[in-house]
Amino acid sequence: MKFAFARRNVDLSLTKVIGVINVDPEDLKELTIYKAKALAMASSGVDFIELGVKSSKKEALTCDEQADLILPLLRELRLAQKVVLGVRTSDPQFMTLAAAAGAEFVVDPCALKAEQAAQTAAKLDLPVIICANAIALQ
Numbered sequence: 001m002k003f004a005f006a007r008r009n010v011d012l013s014l015t016k017v018i019g020v021i022n023v024d025p026e027d028l029k030e031l032t033i034y035k036a037k038a039l040a041m042a043s044s045g046v047d048f049i050e051l052g053v054k055s056s057k058k059e060a061l062t063c064d065e066q067a068d069l070i071l072p073l074l075r076e077l078r079l080a081q082k083v084v085l086g087v088r089t090s091d092p093q094f095m096t097l098a099a100a101a102g103a104e105f106v107v108d109p110c111a112l113k114a115e116q117a118a119q120t121a122a123k124l125d126l127p128v129i130i131c132a133n134a135i136a137l138q
Helices: 025-043 063-080 092-101 115-126
Strands: 003-006 009-012 020-025 048-053 082-089 103-110 127-132
Touching: 020 025, 020 063, 025 048, 025 082, 048 063, 048 103, 063 082, 063 092, 082 092, 092 115, 103 115
Parallel strands: 020 048, 048 082, 082 103, 103 127
Antiparallel strands: 003 009
């Protein structure tokens, strides 16, 4: 069974592995380290990479904060074109920015409950992975 992502078809009849990179806002100067980790994952056979933000803040990061942390890495990795890239977010505005920068899927920890999240993902034609966490289950 093949699944059509924006830039490639992926055979889902075989097991696939998703690597996760959590960018730490305190390590902004370490973009090259995150890129190296992602490229190492791709070289070792990871099929998908999810880029997210590791935040110690209780409230969600703003779209601008997410963009500053994730988009430069997403653009760099897209040039390598070795894996399918996605982002972890619940913010519809950031979904749009990420898709324009090369994201091919979204992992939503709030299960598309944010206002306009489902509509935005549908409009962008992005596959969505729904996470079940405390927020999503409420």
